[in-house]
Amino acid sequence: MASNHEGQGRTQPHPMIAGYYANPAGRLTFARDLFNRTAQHYDPINRWFSLGTGAWYRRWCLKLAGLRSGHRVVDVAVGTGLLAREALAITGDRRAVVGVDVSEAMLAIARTNLGIPLVQGAAEALPLADSVADFVTMGYALRHVADLEAAFREARRVLRPSGTLLLLEISAPRRKLTRILASAYIGGLVPVLSLMTTGDPRARALMDYHWETIVNSVPPDVIMQAMRDSGFREVGCRTEIDLFRCYIGRKADA
Numbered sequence: 640m641a642s643n644h645e646g647q648g649r650t651q652p653h654p655m656i657a658g659y660y661a662n663p664a665g666r667l668t669f670a671r672d673l674f675n676r677t678a679q680h681y682d683p684i685n686r687w688f689s690l691g692t693g694a695w696y697r698r699w700c701l702k703l704a705g706l707r708s709g710h711r712v713v714d715v716a717v718g719t720g721l722l723a724r725e726a727l728a729i730t731g732d733r734r735a736v737v738g739v740d741v742s743e744a745m746l747a748i749a750r751t752n753l754g755i756p757l758v759q760g761a762a763e764a765l766p767l768a769d770s771v772a773d774f775v776t777m778g779y780a781l782r783h784v785a786d787l788e789a790a791f792r793e794a795r796r797v798l799r800p801s802g803t804l805l806l807l808e809i810s811a812p813r814r815k816l817t818r819i820l821a822s823a824y825i826g827g828l829v830p831v832l833s834l835m836t837t838g839d840p841r842a843r844a845l846m847d848y849h850w851e852t853i854v855n856s857v858p859p860d861v862i863m864q865a866m867r868d869s870g871f872r873e874v875g876c877r878t879e880i881d882l883f884r885c886y887i888g889r890k891a892d893a
Contacts, residue, residue: 650787650865653855659848667761670783671741673845674718678744680842681719684833688825688846697778697807698725700885703877704805710773712736713797715762715790716780720749722807726776727753737772739765762790770799778807782852787862791869791888798890804871806886810856817881826850859884 660669674681685693701722706712706729714723717738727736738757740746746757760766762777762784775794784790794804812818830850834843859876863886866874871888878884 649789650857650861652782652784652787652857652862653852656848656851656855659851666783666785667741673841673848674742675744676841677839677845678719678742678748680833680837680839680845681745681748682721683836684829684842684846685721688829693721694725696879696883697722698728700805700807700877701725701729701774701776703885704774704803704887706730706774706803706805708732710735711771712774712776713765713767713772714738715765715775715777715794716740716783717749717757718742718745718778718780720753720755722776722778723749723753723755726774727755737767739767763793764789765793765797767797769796772797772802773799774803774805776805776807779809781806781808781862782856787865788869791866791871795870795890800890800892802890804866804886804888804890806862806884808856808862808884808886809853809882810859810884811854812881814881821853821882822850825853859886862886 660666706726708731710730712726712730712735714726714736717723717740720738723736723738727733730736733755736755738749738755739760741761746759750757758766763786775798812821830843830846833846834840863874863876866888872891874888876884876886
């Protein structure tokens with residue numbers, strides 16, 4: 640697997656996946672429509688997928704990156720609010736966590752779940768002012784953006800000096816045994832369970848696409864280089880069970 644460049648300085652998180660959208664420009668529209676159609680199923684499916692460990696892991700990564708009370712957070716691709724919920728538990732201030740998402744249906748659920756400020760927008764063009772956040776976070780959505788550098792430059796723009804970018808992501812395992820187990824569970828069992836528990840074929844389609852983006856995603860070193868190229872320093876990636884990645888980068892001081 641390698642990065643796929645549509646043009647100079649533009650890195651996609653994965654190549655175009657045949658059968659889902661006709662051209663790279665259709666990625667955002669496809670993702671928005673997919674999440675709008677399946678938003679009501681997202682939280683139950685996530686519980687199957689994470690085996691109940693998702694909340695703990697999200698909060699652990701936030702603390703590892705240095706989030707604490709008094710920080711302001713912009714959670715990009717907030718979805719139903721799973722990562723924002725853990726950020727809120729740490730900061731203790733609903734006004735200090737802002738969620739951004741392209742999906743109206745996801746935003747509606749996040750509004751009900753959390754009651755935090757929310758705005759519709761994409762990672763590559765955040766509808767926010769400069770230097771408004773101590774943290775920019777994104778949980779398991781990097782594979783759905785069209786341009787890694789554009790998304791990272793926007794994160795850097797809205798961060799204050801010394802601010803932190805935290806990305807939680809899943810990428811293809813490097814070890815053979817982990818690949819086999821992940822393929823059987825995430826690529827095989829989870830989509831079937833999603834259909835059985837929801838009765839909605841669109842829920843299965845969501846998880847089938849989820850797995851396709853995982854196996855086709857660029858490797859961690861490409862993501863980290865895109866972060867550096869976008870102006871982040873102290874870039875690193877912590878890996879758990881050869882599958883879950885926690886990327887952290889800092890914006891340089893003014």
